[in-house]
Amino acid sequence: xxxxxxxxxxxxxxxxxxxxxxxxxxxxxxxxxxxxxxxxxxxxxxxxxxxxxxxxxxxxxxxxxxxxxxxxxxxxxxxxxxxxxxxxxxxxxxxxxxxxxxxxxxxxxxxxxxxxxxxxxxxxxxxxxxxxxxxxxxxxxxxxxxxxxxxxxxxxxxxxxxxxxxxxxx
Amino acid sequence: xxxxxxxxxxxxxxxxxxxxxxxxxxxxxxxxxxxxxxxxxxxxxxxxxxxxxxxxxxxxxxxxxxxxxxxxxxxxxxxxxxxxxxxxxxxxxxxxxxxxxxxxxxxxxxxxxxxxxxxxxxxxxxxxxxxxxxxxxxxxxxxxxxxxxxxxxxxxxxxxxxxxxxxxxxxxxxxxxxxxxxxxxxxxxxxxxxxx
Numbered sequence: 001x002x003x004x005x006x007x008x009x010x011x012x013x014x015x016x017x018x019x020x021x022x023x024x025x026x027x028x029x030x031x032x033x034x035x036x037x038x039x040x041x042x043x044x045x046x047x048x049x050x051x052x053x054x055x056x057x058x059x060x061x062x063x064x065x066x067x068x069x070x071x072x073x074x075x076x077x078x079x080x081x082x083x084x085x086x087x088x089x090x091x092x093x094x095x096x097x098x099x100x101x102x103x104x105x106x107x108x109x110x111x112x113x114x115x116x117x118x119x120x121x122x123x124x125x126x127x128x129x130x131x132x133x134x135x136x137x138x139x140x141x142x143x144x145x146x147x148x149x150x151x152x153x154x155x156x157x158x159x160x161x162x163x164x165x166x167x168x169x170x
Numbered sequence: 171x172x173x174x175x176x177x178x179x180x181x182x183x184x185x186x187x188x189x190x191x192x193x194x195x196x197x198x199x200x201x202x203x204x205x206x207x208x209x210x211x212x213x214x215x216x217x218x219x220x221x222x223x224x225x226x227x228x229x230x231x232x233x234x235x236x237x238x239x240x241x242x243x244x245x246x247x248x249x250x251x252x253x254x255x256x257x258x259x260x261x262x263x264x265x266x267x268x269x270x271x272x273x274x275x276x277x278x279x280x281x282x283x284x285x286x287x288x289x290x291x292x293x294x295x296x297x298x299x300x301x302x303x304x305x306x307x308x309x310x311x312x313x314x315x316x317x318x319x320x321x322x323x324x325x326x327x328x329x330x331x332x333x334x335x336x337x338x339x340x341x342x343x344x345x346x347x348x349x350x351x352x353x354x355x356x357x358x359x360x361x362x363x364x365x366x
Contacts, residue, residue, distance in 0.1 A: 030209050035200050110204070115197075137193055
């Protein structure tokens with residue numbers, strides 16, 4: 001299997017379980033990645049598409065990815081950020097392949113009140129604070145988040161503190 | 171959730187309370203996605219783009235295992251809670267909050283067992299937390315059922331009480347099944363659920 005352009009090891013501390021196969025990893029993380037991208041601000045259909053594309057890249061480079069939990073989130077976050085910037089420029093982005101996952105309508109029916117409230121609260125956050133919260137939700141610490149999104153740990157902590165403050169005001 | 175956030179700050183509670191509440195809300199999103207997303211179909215599409223088939227038997231196609239059977243039973247409890255809670259009083263209603271908490275623990279338990287990554291101590295912790303939430307719901311609902319409330323609300327509380335009583339009974343059966351899965355082990359090392 002050939003490593004894709006994004007398929008570089010991202011951290012010294014591997015979160016990969018011994019002998020974990022891609023399919024097993026996919027089953028454990030697929031929905032969590034959709035939730036992660038949704039927490040960043042994507043609608044659920046877009047999040048499902050980005051997750052699918054990210055896992056396709058992960059499969060292509062699976063043998064060289066040492067920390068897949070962090071890797072898929074970094075790639076998905078970059079994908080979402082690029083899509084958001086493209087939308088701001090009003091440049092139609094090429095549709096992601098195999099976009100066959102109609103999630104929004106079904107999710108709207110299934111989602112409970114607490115989930116709706118948290119999503120509404122996250123909607124009020126600026127993008128950077130929201131991104132940090134998305135990583136925090138998935139259990140990552142400040143140092144690891146900083147490494148993945150390319151800022152200092154202090155910047156992560158500051159954005160985290162601001163996010164908490166803003167969420168408490170909502 | 172938001173009121174709890176405000177309370178957390180007004181009473182000087184730890185900032186971590188905010189993270190915990192946000193995580194709980196996002197667990198709801200994960201539970202909802204679990205009912206909406208077909209992992210196997212997406213996985214098959216991903217492999218198909220490389221001209222390959224998913225290696226090994228896809229989940230849902232292999233022979234049912236003890237873990238799968240337990241997961242199916244846990245899923246039924248989750249569905250029962252979701253159905254009754256949706257038809258019942260507002261989500262802020264105390265008994266409903268406890269039932270939703272129990273549902274969230276059950277979801278975490280099922281997710282861990284399905285992914286074959288759950289440790290025995292974690293499974294037993296979630297079972298105990300679920301039991302605690304159900305007992306709490308039962309206590310609150312019993313108290314509220316004795317109050318003079320409009321008849322529709324009274325009937326809804328009755329339904330919730332019946333549910334929490336039924337669930338407590340079913341939970342004990344599930345707990346026994348989970349203990350059998352782990353061979354009554356209290357080993358704290360990661361344990362893959364046996365597939366037999």
